Amino acid sequence: MNSSPPGSWSPVRRAANGAVRLAFDQWTERADGEPLLLVIGLGANRKWFPDGLCRMLAGRGFAVARYDQRDGGESTHLPPTATRNPVSALFRKRGDAYTAEDMADDAVAVMDALGWTSAHLLGVSLGGAVAQRVALRHPDRVRTLTSMAAVPADAAGLAALRYVRLRTLAKFAGLRYPDTDEGNIAAGAAVRRLLASPNRPFDESAARDAAAHNLDSGTQDQQAQSRQIGAQWHGPKIDAIARPTLVLHGQDDPLIKPRAGKAIASRVPGSRLVLLPRVGHELPEPAWDRITTEIRALADTAGRPSTRSATGR
Structure with missing residues (x-):
């Protein structure tokens, strides 16, 4: 449920990467803290990060910002391509629209x-893979990396399939609701139900309320999802990540198997794996304290990089 008071987020702004415009905003509390960028997952907009989690991160001393991936939320959506289903996009040898480097x-x-x-960086699901790639491609821009509920960023095609529960992905891809406010509320609640831990009671009313506060049609946009999931990585293996790294994964994740988190942690030098009990492919409130505590501890261990300016940015 989105229970934050009005004004918690700054007005939306847009960054440019070539012709692509990326919508982002910043949590207004503790804006002078240590920069923390939130990277969202497949088919979701930035508002899927719970406000309560962002407030808690700010309370831990972070200046929190979030953005919509290309083909998501209020960011630029690319033209249609031949691949129009995220499941089939996994099997293609190349992306049709853009690369993982672009993302x-x-x-x-x-x-x-x-x-x-x-x-x-805190990246969740596809956002976790993107964050791993940022640490590889732009290591000087990354203080610490937290990858949650993600597959190894260098896994593609059949190599990625070993980590994905295809039945859940197919259900996700098969969601069909009217393109109306009520349809998007129903779709949002259905996604939350699909990705929740089966070992924690599911609150249907709270899920519908959260969906009503975030009318995100991206959960039903298979073409956009296909372009995101089909973006191919051509860079180094994740073994080359040299930034302080934390790997979080829900023990009950119904979409990405926990073995994916274990694989990342086993390959990134010096990284640490934390498996979250009774957590699915989600960011549930009972896990916020553990998540924020772990991210704060990682940042404290990393110390203050020399690239930080006198203003703390």
Whole structure:
């Protein structure tokens, strides 16, 4: 449920990466803290990050900003391509619209627009893979990396399929609701139900309320999802990540198997894996304290990088 008071987020702004415009905003509390950029997942807009979690991160000393991936939310949506289903997009040998490098550069474009020379990154689901790639492609811009509920960023095609529960992905891709406010509310609630931990009671009323506060049609936009998931990575392996790294994964994740988190942690030097009990492919309130505590501890361990300016950015 989105229970934050009005005015918690700054007015929406847009960063530019070539012709692509990326919508972003910043939590207004503790805007002078350590920069933390939130990177959202497949088919979702930035508002899927709960306001309560963002307030807690601000309370831990972070200046929190979030953005919409290309083909998501209020950011630029690209033209249709031949692949129009996210499941089939996994099997293609190349992306039809853009590369994973482009998506990594999007995050840096947002940091530039914010005036951040470097930032901590928290990426969830596809956003976790994007954040890993930012750490590979732009290591000087990354203070710490937290990858949650993600597959290894260098896994593609059949290599990625070993980590994905295809039945859940197919259900996600098969959601069909009218393109109306009520249809988007129903779709949002259905996605939350699909991705929740089966070992925690599901609150249907709260899910519908959260969906009503965030009328995100991206959960039903299969073409956009296909372009996002089909973006291919051509850069280094994740073994080359040299930034302080935390890997979070829900023990009950119904979409990405926990073995994906274990694989990332086993390959990124010095990284640490934290499995979250009774957590699915989601950011549930009972896990916020643990998530924010772990991210704060990672930032404290990393210390203060020399790239930070006198204003703390």
